[in-house]
Amino acid sequence: xxxxxxxxxxxxxxxxxxxxxxxxxxxxxxxxxxxxxxxxxxxxxxxxxxxxxxxxxxxxxxxxxxxxxxxxxxxxxxxxxxxxxxxxxxxxxxxxxxxxxxxxxxxxxxxxxxxxxxxxxxxxxxxxxxxxxxxxxxxxxxxxxxxxxxxxxxxxxxxxxxxxxxxxxxxxxxxxxxxxxxxxxxxxxxxxxxxxxxxxxxxxxxxxx
Numbered sequence: 001x002x003x004x005x006x007x008x009x010x011x012x013x014x015x016x017x018x019x020x021x022x023x024x025x026x027x028x029x030x031x032x033x034x035x036x037x038x039x040x041x042x043x044x045x046x047x048x049x050x051x052x053x054x055x056x057x058x059x060x061x062x063x064x065x066x067x068x069x070x071x072x073x074x075x076x077x078x079x080x081x082x083x084x085x086x087x088x089x090x091x092x093x094x095x096x097x098x099x100x101x102x103x104x105x106x107x108x109x110x111x112x113x114x115x116x117x118x119x120x121x122x123x124x125x126x127x128x129x130x131x132x133x134x135x136x137x138x139x140x141x142x143x144x145x146x147x148x149x150x151x152x153x154x155x156x157x158x159x160x161x162x163x164x165x166x167x168x169x170x171x172x173x174x175x176x177x178x179x180x181x182x183x184x185x186x187x188x189x190x191x192x193x194x195x196x197x198x199x200x201x202x203x204x205x206x207x208x209x
Contacts, residue, residue: 003099003119004061007134010127011065015049024048024068031080035158038062039091054175054189057135058086060096069188073171077164081151084165088150089139098137102130138195148202152209162206169203172196 018024025048037044042062052069064086071079089095103115122130139147148165155162175189176199187193 003103003116004059004063004095006120006122007099007127007131008059008061008063008065010131011049012047014128015051015065018048018050018068022048024050024071027071027076028066028079031076032083035154036080036083036087039087042090044087044090052188053191054187055192056082056086057195058090058095060090060093060099062090070192074168075164077160078168078171080158080160081155081162081165081168084151084154085144085147087154088147089143091150092143092146094139094143094147097143098134098139101137102133135191136194138197141198144196144198144202145205148206152206162209166203166207169199169206173199173203176200 020026020029028046028048032044032046039062044062044064046064046066048071049065049067051067052072053067054069054073055067056065056070058064064083066079066083070082074082099116103119119130148169151165152162155165172189172193175187176193176197178187179190179193193199
């Protein structure tokens with residue numbers, strides 16, 4: 001978790017962070033206020049980056065970072081659904097696996113605590129490289145499916161329509177389809193789609209639950 005915290009600090013220092021008096025921040029705080037503040041004993045902390053990119057990411061220490069581009073794309077309930085999938089990735093330790101893959105140059109099983117400790121000494125460009133690599137480690141289909149199921153249950157428990165998860169995934173599926181069109185330029189969602197793929201299949205799995 002020390003490494004996750006250091007990575008998040010680096011990202012926060014290298015992005016435009018919105019303050020608590022911004023409309024985006026107020027919208028988010030109202031949504032997550034009660035039921036989306038901790039998972040398995042880990043306190044969740046949220047920060048919004050002023051950036052038109054459609055992206056959201058989570059790290060093992062409970063940090064969730066949301067880009068304004070993602071907030072602009074989604075309704076309140078869809079945003080909660082997508083936050084819930086990120087909480088699922090934290091709960092299922094997927095975000096830690098991604099970090100281990102980067103630390104061990106793609107062999108999560110062999111990553112040692114020494115390799116992770118070494119990352120704590122990184123700064124500047126070297127840390128930037130690690131962060132970029134980490135943001136591009138794709139979740140596996142199984143990890144995404146488990147996170148979607150986690151989100152479905154969390155939304156249901158909190159009385160949020162689970163349709164919102166389906167409609168959010170469908171929005172991502174449209175962006176993904178555009179991404180796969182060779183003529184298309186990389187969209188604002190390129191990084192997110194690279195990590196979170198097969199959205200159409202995921203949407204149909206959830207809608208059939």
